[in-house]
Amino acid sequence: MNTIKHTEYKHNGSRVILDTCELAPGKYETMLLYPNGHEIACRTARTEADAIADFDELLTAYPADTKPAAPKPLTGKYAKLRDDLRKVYEIGKAAAAQVEDGGTCNLDAPSLLLPRWQSAKIEQACKEAGCGCFEWKCFNRRWVICFHIPGQAYKRETAAEVMTKALADMGYDALTYCAID
Structure with missing residues (x-):
């Protein structure tokens, strides 16, 4: 198994791992999961380009949390x-x-x-x-x-x-x- 692309971030307040790897020649897998191993989403592909596209699509579908907005002015x-x-x-x-x-x-x-x-x-x-x-x-x-x-x-x-x-x-x-x- 060879990792191609990997990132960890927070989504909806929980830490998640997004990883794309080559399992065997011509067999790629992209997974989004919690650190405890529970799977959120999984995609398989036959080419590295398709696997990287899956990675980008999952990152878009499950975006990282943004910093909270500044508090509203007090009234x-x-x-x-x-x-x-x-x-x-x-x-x-x-x-x-x-x-x-x-x-x-x-x-x-x-x-x-x-x-x-x-x-x-x-x-x-x-x-x-x-x-x-x-x-x-x-x-x-x-x-x-x-x-x-x-x-x-x-x-x-x-x-x-x-x-x-x-x-x-x-x-x-x-x-x-x-x-x-």
Whole structure:
């Protein structure tokens, strides 16, 4: 058996192998299969040119996944969330700058209850606001908003509490997430 053409790629989110080989003189086979050996498609040919044409046809019929498109611009409540997070970040940095950084190191941060909001758009809003987030399922489905605050103890605690209050004043159901590092 002699491989003539070979490629591996992702199709519909799964890794696949496309291979054309000469099994014997005048007998060619082109197969598209999963790495575990399960066959997706198979074609046989009598000439190398026909086998390569089969390869190209299968590659067209089962194309490689393309990169996901850039996310759509945020609108409505998601754009407002992004803009509000940018504002409270500045408020938190200013509050942290006013205190000494003594005490216990922590990962305190504001958290928001955002029922029926889309996770991907919340994450996009946070990313565009210059922060991160994660889902906290201890009290319903809350989102902990992770800002980069200079400091690791009282500065973080102060910033988290001030940002939580600012978010509550903006109309969000906000709660301070507290965690000792």
